[in-house]
Amino acid sequence: MTSMNTAHLPPGPAPMPVxxxxxxxxxxxxxxxxxxxxAYGDIATIHMGAFPLILCSRPEHVRSILVENARNFTNREFAANLRRTLGDGLLTTDGxxxxxQRRLVQPAFHKKRVESYxxxxxxxxxxxxxTxxxxxxxxxxxxxxALTMRIVAKALFDVDVQREAPELGQAFTDVIENPVGLPFSLRGLPIDLPFTPYHKHMAGLRTLDAYVFGLIARRRAEGRDVGDIVSMLLRAQEEGASMTDQQVRDQTMTLFAAGHETTANALTWTFYLLSEHPDVREKLLAELVDVLAGRDPTADDLPNLPYLDAVVTESMRVFPPAWTQGRYAQGEFELEGYRFPAGTTVMVSQWVIHHLPDIWGDPAIFRPERWSETHGRKIPQGAYFPFGAGPRICIGMPFAQMEARLLLATILQRFSPQLVPGWPVVPRPRVTLRPKYGIRMSLEPTRLPALARR
Ligand code: HEM
Known part of the structure; x- marks a missing residue:
């Protein structure tokens, strides 16, 4: 990073020495x-050690950084930590x-292909x-x-991870919950003793690596294209796309991780919100009964379920599974009258922008009605970006959108999970926004006389 004259930075909290x-x-x-x-408004400076990080909190900043000037803002620096786990996959590379790589993987996420999942x-x-x-x-x-992991593994890699799901789930959790190499953190120091965070992180990573490398070896040994992403990547490798085994591993690991963790969080937060808002749940159930009458939803049903759509959309506003995005400016740029040099790091946070009072009015309230036909259109572009925006917008968005809606519609017609009284629900920001203690719920059967059972 280049050094910067901090005299002309936006205001922000006073930094401590070092x-x-x-x-x-x-x-x-x-x-x-x-x-x-x-406290400091639309644009503010946070000092991470000696380096300023500019917190940009207007929808137009999201558009400028992630969309209009996306080439100037790379994810380098920010991806460094994630790269230890995911290697050089889609999430962690640029240019x-x-x-x-994005072009290579894109066919797996075309509309028809996604609907086939x-x-x-x-x-x-x-x-x-x-069960x-x-x-x-x-x-x-x-x-x-466990459910979203099993789905993504079957859809994208054509394997059933039912048996391995607990071990792989724990490994992902150990990796995410014990980040290594963070500046100003003692937790991630490379002390490899049982029960140190570093040890847990590395052990988790070894478990994941063993599984993914094993999968690649199996596909190669089978020598047939089963139409999944691993086959696709191996074929690209054979056709001279200069992909090493490590790169095939990195793409596979990235899709495996990104393809289940965020969606699982979105569903978890939605069940929690529905449990806390029985009126919303009743209204949603009424729509499900009306349109589905107890049968399974299909992709074609989704346009006829606008309230389901509004519930999922609003849930990801209140609890955005990806809570912040960082970028590193390759060249100088201007924002809000400030001139920033190359090397400046910026942050746009869904957690902040999804809750700006001047845009949302009552941001703390879970109110799916705000996404109705008439109201939804008034929300400015860039104010809502759970999947990011611009050329790096989540490639799995159509997959996740369909999955969250199909799973909710299917589950809710059978069970209405209810928060166990007194259970502490505390959002915890890691790579994703997870509930710190999980969320314990009791599985109340959905009781609707008019609901035709399967
Ligand atoms: C509710 C679920 C999801 C949320 C909230 C979410 C959120 C995001 C966000 C915010 C980004 C942009 C990161 C950035 O710009 O730095 C992203 C990228 C990405 N997501 Fe998702 N995601 C979800 C589901 C999925 C699924 C299901 C998959 C795959 C099956 C997936 C795969 C990816 C990949 C590969 C990228 C990197 C794309 C690129 O940089 O070109 N995501 N996601």
Whole structure:
């Protein structure tokens, strides 16, 4: 990073010597970034050690950084930590390499292809429902993680991870919950003793690597194209796309991780919100009964379920599974009358912008009605960006959008999970926004006389 004349930076909280605001940020990132926006306004400076990080909190900043000037703002620096786990996959690379890889993977996410995954999504959801018993208490986050992992593995890699799901789920959790190499953090120091965060991170990574490399080796040994992404990547490798085995591993690991963790969080938060808002749940159930009458939803039903759409959309506003995005400016740029040099780092946070009072009015309230035909259109572009925006917008968005809606419609017609009284629900920002203690819910059977059972 280049050094910067800090005299002309936007205002922000006073930095402490050496660490700047890094300790405050690390202690409670969610309250901190919202607090900074409230205190200092649209554009503010946070000091991460000696380096300023510019918190940009207007929808037009999102458009400028992620869309209009996307080429100037790379994800380098920010992706460094994720790269230890995911290697050089789609999430963690930039420039020509990223564009080439994105083109390579894109066919797996075309509309028709995504719709063809609906059967897999329903099949595995039913398999889970078969194991649920009325009034049983479960950790809904764990259940959703296992389910979305099984779905993405089958849809994209043509494998069933039912047996491995608990071990792989724990490995992903250990990797995410124990980040290594963060500046100003003692937790990630490379001390490899049992029970140190570093040890847990590395052990998790070894488990994931063993699985993914094993999968690649199996596909190669089979020597046949089963139409999945691993076959596609191996074919590209054979056709001279200069992909190493490590790169095939990195893309596979990226899609595996990105393809289940965020969706599981979105579903978990939605079940929690529905449990806290029985009026919304009743209205949603009425729509489901009206349109589906107890049968399974299909991709074609989704346009006829506008309230389901509004519920999922609003849930990802209140609890955005990706809560912030960082970028690194390759060249100088101007914003809000400030001139920033190359090397400046900027942050746009869904957690902040999805809750700006001047845009949302009552941001703390979960109110799907705000997304109705008439109201939804008034929301400015850039104010809502759970999947990011611009050339790096989530490639899995159509997959996740369909999956979240199909799973909710299927599950809710059978069970209405209810928060166990007194369970502490605390959002915890890691790479994704997870509930810190999971969310314990009791599986109340959905009771609607008019609902035709399957
Ligand atoms: C509710 C679910 C999801 C949310 C909220 C979400 C969110 C995001 C966001 C915000 C980004 C942009 C990151 C950035 O610009 O730095 C992203 C990128 C990405 N997502 Fe998702 N995602 C979800 C589901 C999925 C699924 C299901 C898949 C795959 C099956 C997936 C694969 C990816 C990949 C590969 C990228 C990197 C794209 C690129 O940089 O070209 N995501 N996601």
């Amino acid at each position: 660490v700047g605001n890094a300790l405050q940020f690390r202690r409670d990132p969610l309250s901190f970034v919202r607090g900074v926006q409230r 020509d390499f990223h564009r080439q 609906a059967g897999i999504m329903l099949q595995h959801t039913h398999a889970l429902l078969e 649920w018993r009325p009034s049983a208490e479960i950790d809904i986050l764990g259940a959703m993680q």
